[in-house]
Amino acid sequence: MLNREKSAPxxxxxxxxxxxxxxxxxxxxxxxxxxxxxxxxxxxxxLGIGHLRSRGLKSGVIIDLAEAEATVRAAIAxxxxxxxxTLEEVLVSVSCGRLQSSNFSASVxxxxxxxxxxxxxxxxxxxxxxxxxxxxxxxxxxxxxYRIDGVAGASDPRGLAASKLAADLHTVAADxxxxxxxxxxxxxxYLNVRALIATPYASALSATTEEERALGVTxxxxxxxxxxxxxxxxxHFIHAATxxxxxxxxxxxxxxxxxxxxxxxxxxxxxxxxxxxxxxDEFETFSFPLAGDEDGALGQATKAELAGIIRPRVSNILGLxxxxxxxxxxxxxxxxxxxxxxxxxxxxxxxxxxxxxxxRPARAATPQPIAGMPQGTSSPAFSTxxxxxxxxxxxxxxxxVRRSGEAxxxxxxxxxxxxxxxxxx
Numbered sequence: 001m002l003n004r005e006k007s008a009p010x011x012x013x014x015x016x017x018x019x020x021x022x023x024x025x026x027x028x029x030x031x032x033x034x035x036x037x038x039x040x041x042x043x044x045x046x047l048g049i050g051h052l053r054s055r056g057l058k059s060g061v062i063i064d065l066a067e068a069e070a071t072v073r074a075a076i077a078x079x080x081x082x083x084x085x086t087l088e089e090v091l092v093s094v095s096c097g098r099l100q101s102s103n104f105s106a107s108v109x110x111x112x113x114x115x116x117x118x119x120x121x122x123x124x125x126x127x128x129x130x131x132x133x134x135x136x137x138x139x140x141x142x143x144x145x146y147r148i149d150g151v152a153g154a155s156d157p158r159g160l161a162a163s164k165l166a167a168d169l170h171t172v173a174a175d176x177x178x179x180x181x182x183x184x185x186x187x188x189x190y191l192n193v194r195a196l197i198a199t200p201y202a203s204a205l206s207a208t209t210e211e212e213r214a215l216g217v218t219x220x221x222x223x224x225x226x227x228x229x230x231x232x233x234x235x236h237f238i239h240a241a242t243x244x245x246x247x248x249x250x251x252x253x254x255x256x257x258x259x260x261x262x263x264x265x266x267x268x269x270x271x272x273x274x275x276x277x278x279x280x281d282e283f284e285t286f287s288f289p290l291a292g293d294e295d296g297a298l299g300q301a302t303k304a305e306l307a308g309i310i311r312p313r314v315s316n317i318l319g320l321x322x323x324x325x326x327x328x329x330x331x332x333x334x335x336x337x338x339x340x341x342x343x344x345x346x347x348x349x350x351x352x353x354x355x356x357x358x359x360r361p362a363r364a365a366t367p368q369p370i371a372g373m374p375q376g377t378s379s380p381a382f383s384t385x386x387x388x389x390x391x392x393x394x395x396x397x398x399x400x401v402r403r404s405g406e407a408x409x410x411x412x413x414x415x416x417x418x419x420x421x422x423x424x425x
Contacts, residue, residue, distance in 0.1 A: 003288070004265065009135060009318060009370050010172040011399060012031040012033045012045075012368075013031070013032040013042075013045070013246070014029060014032075014083075014085060014134030014390045015029070015030055015091065015389070016028070016033055016076075016079075016087040016089065016091070016191070016194075017029075017030065017090060017091050017388040017389055017392065018072070018075075018090045018091070018092045018093070018186065018385075018388075019092075019199075019383070019384045019385040019388065020054070020057070020062075020068070020072060020075070020092070020093070020182065020185065020186075020221055021054060021057070021060065021093075021094045021095070021225070021256060022054055022055055022058065022059060022060050022223060022224035022225025022226065022247070023053065023223065023224025023225065023246075023247065023248060023343065024051055024052065024053055024152060024224070024381070025050075025051065025052050025053075025071050025072050025078040026049070026050070026051040026075065026384075026385045027048075027049070027050045027051070027072075027073040027075040027078070027090070028046065028048070028049050028074070028079060028370075028385050028389065029046075029047045029048040029049075029079045029082075029083040029087065030031065030044050030045060030046050030370070030389055030392075031044070031045045031047055031082065031335070032225050032392060032393055033045065035091045035425075040393075040394075041393045042052050042393045042394065044107055044370055044389055045370075046373050047082070047083035047375070048078070048079040048080060048082035048083025048084075048085070049078070049079055049164070049374065050074070050075040050076060050077065050079035050080075050082070051078070051080060051096065052071050052075050052078075053071075053073055053220070054068075054071055054224070055067040055068065055070070055071045056069075056070075056071065058066030058225060058353050059225040059226055059244040059245075060095040060096040060178075060183060060225050060226045060242070060244075060312065061096045061097075061178050061181075061225075061244075062178070062181045062182060064182070065181070065185065065188075066414065067180050068185050069188050069189065070183050072185055072186065072189055073074075075191055076191070078380050079299065080106070083231055084287045085190050087191060087259075088191065089191055089192035089194040090186065090191050090192075090194060090394060091195045091196075091197055091388050092182065092183070092186055092193055092195070092196055092197065092201060092402065093195050093196075093197050093199045093202050093384050093385070093387075093388055094139050094174060094179060094182065094195055094196045094197065094198055095198075095199035095200070095223070095226050095228055095300065096113065096174065096175075096176065096178035096179065096181075096182060097136075097174025097175035097176070097177075097178040097179050098136065098242065099134070099139070099172055099173075099174050099199075099200070099228070099240050099242045100172070100173055100240075100241075100243065101167070101170065101172055101196060101238075101239045101240045102131060102171050102172070102173070102176070103144070103161075103170050103238060103239075104127075104167065104168075104169055104171075105147075105166055105167065105168050105169070106123055106124075106130065106167055106169055107123070107147075107164055107165065107166035107212070108122050108123045108125045108126065108164070108165055108166075109163065109164055110162050110163055110164060110165055110388070112161065112303035113161055113162070113163070113386025114160070114161055114162075115148070115157045115158055115159065115160050115161075115162050115165055115296065116158065116346050117155075117158060119165055119208045120157070120158065120165070120281050122164055122168075122205065123165060123167055123209040124167075124298075127141060127167070127171065128141060128168045130174050131171035132173065133371065135176065136173040136174060136175060136176065137172060137173060137174050137175070137179045138171060138172075138173050138194065138196075138321055139172045139174050139175045139179070139196050139198045140170075140171065140172040140197070140198045140201060140237075140240070141169060141170070141171045141172075142170050142236065142237050142240070142295065142381045143167050143168070143169060144167075144169065144170055144236045144238065145236075146165065146166070146167050146365055146400055147165075147166040147167070147168070148160055148162045148164075148165060148166075149162050149164055150166075151388060153178070160365070164305075170236070170237060170238055170239075170333050172198045174191040175280055175329070179196065183196075186334070187392060191392075194342075196402070197388055197391055198230075198240055199221070199223075199228050199239065199384050199409050200219070200228035200229055200230035200240045200242070201230055201232065201237055201387070201391075202383075202384050202385075202387030202388050202391060203219060203228060203341055203342070203383040203384045203387050204217075204219035204221075204230035204232065204339075204387065205222035205387040205390040205391065206231050206367035206368050206386035206387035206389075207219050207221070207339050207340075207341035207367060207368075207380070207382045207383050207386075207387075207388055208339050208363040208365070210233070210235070210268075212232075212335075212337060213232040213235050214234065214235045215335050215337070216231075216233045216234070216333065216334045216335020216336070216337070217231070217232050217234060217335055217337045217338070217339055218230070218231045218232075218325065218330075218334050218335075218337070218338050218339070219231075219232075219332075219338075219339045219340075220318075220321055220338060220339070220340050220342075220345075221341045221342040221343065221345075221383055221384065222246055222247060222317060222340070222341075222342040222343070222344040222345055223246045223247065223342045223343065223344075223381075223384075224246050224247050224248045224250050224343065225244070225245075225246045226242050226244055226245070226405065227241050227242070227243040227245060227246055227317050227320075227321060228240070228241070228243075229241040229242070229243070229325065230319055231325070231328075231330045231334035232331075232334060233330075233333040233334050235333065236274065236335070238330060238333060238334065239325075239328050239330040239334070241321075241324040241328065243317060243321055243324065244372075245313075245317045245320065245341070246317070246344060247269075247342070247344035248316075250269060250310055250312055250314065250344060251265045251272075252307070252311070253263070253309050253312075253313050254268055254269055254310070255291070256307055257309045258288060258299055258301055258309075259291050259299065260288045260289060260290060260291055260299060261289065261291050261421075262336060264288050268286065268288060268306065269310070269347075271285055271350065272303050272306055272307070273306060273310055273347045274303060274307050274310070274347060274348035274349055275307060275310060275314060275347055275348065275349035275350055275352070275353040276291060276307070276310055276348060276349030276353070276361055277303075277307045280306065281302060281303035281304040282304045282305075283302065284300060284302060284303045285300050285301065285302050285303075286300070286301065286302075286306075287300050288300075288301070294396070306414060310347065311353070314344075314347075314350070314353060314357075315357060317352075317355055317360060318357040319357065321358075322357070322358055324339070335403050336360045336361060337360065337361050337362075337363075338354060338355070338358055338360055338363075338365075339362070339364075339365050340354055340362055340363065340364045340365065340367070340380075341362055341364070341365050341380040341383040342380055342383060343379070343380060343383065344380035345364045345365075345380045346364070346379065346380055346381075350364050351363050351364045364380065365380065365383075366378060366379060366382070366383075366392070367382055367386035367387070368384040368386060370386055370389060
């Protein structure tokens with residue numbers, strides 16, 4: 001996966017993780033060391049991190065190849081200098097391409113009368129082909145459960161007698177062109193794409209607990225340009241969706257309403273943004289420069305007025321999320337709890353506001369800690385890349401692996417590829 005230099009620990013596997021988002025690009029290089037407890041996730045240790053403000057993206061989609069490449073290349077270089085290694089391949093998060101979930105069943109006959117590995121392989125290949133039947137690109141596939149001659153419950157059917165093997169499957173697929181462009185940016189940085197990981201899946205792994213996923217939970221990650229949704233039931237990933245709105249749209253609303261530059265609007269949101277209004281907020285004011293005013297004149301607003309700008313946009317985002325969940329019919333299966341993450345979830349009062357908007361308990365979450373992470377990078381804004389590390393560190397479930405060159409060469413949609421054993425599905 002890399003050219004190892006003297007700083008990399010011996011006996012460990014080094015992984016590169018890349019989150020190319022609307023607001024920022026993050027590259028992490030981490031060491032995976034054997035777990036002291038058999039069957040538990042491997043121990044992770046951060047070796048290097050690079051992160052920069054994104055350029056060339058809009059709502060998670062690459063719109064300027066050169067600018068996106070320059071930013072990704074710089075973030076990778078930062079991480080490599082810190083880790084003192086040279087990456088050759090990375091796991092990449094995907095939120096573009098109108099991610100769409102499907103739940104369906106696939107079945108195969110068992111000609112030998114006893115289920116073998118090749119029967120399972122044929123079953124999964126059939127599910128893969130079905131997921132890409134409309135010309136979309138498969139990003140994620142996981143088994144929810146097996147059925148042997150119509151009887152459910154087997155966790156590993158190999159060696160069991162049967163005439164028919166079936167599986168209930170969940171897939172996440174995306175439009176081909178945005179995914180090809182994402183891979184093209186990475187490959188222009190002289191890196192192989194080891195795997196594409198659905199962003200909502202990764203974010204949920206870092207923000208929710210194993211117990212929450214077993215009981216049923218929905219994780220909403222509100223990033224810069226998109227909000228992604230992942231639902232779990234009985235520990236299985238059962239639904240993913242995206243909404244093309246995020247924290248950057250809140251910043252735009254502030255800039256337009258207060259007539260202040262975007263950078264200043266972002267600062268105002270971070271320092272004073274809130275979704276709850278106290279009585280004192282009616283009188284607590286802050287000053288800000290006005291856009292295009294060369295005389296240095298300052299505008300002034302109250303925290304209550306700012307909350308009045310932020311609340312409608314957040315309500316709009318959560319309303320669209322609720323529509324997606326209701327349309328998919330997963331609310332009855334994914335439990336009552338909602339977990340919020342992503343940069344915008346750090347706004348004061350977000351959990352309470354979301355609970356009221358969605359009609360169910362909600363909490364804001366930070367990603368599970370990574371040993372060696374610098375201070376300030378354990379915020380909700382880093383949930384996706386923390387989840388990528390969780391995928392790399394542990395696994396039961398399957399994620400299709402896309403190899404370098406597929407974005408540029410023919411047969412991209414035809415190749416089934418390898419299977420990477422990945423986490424928690």
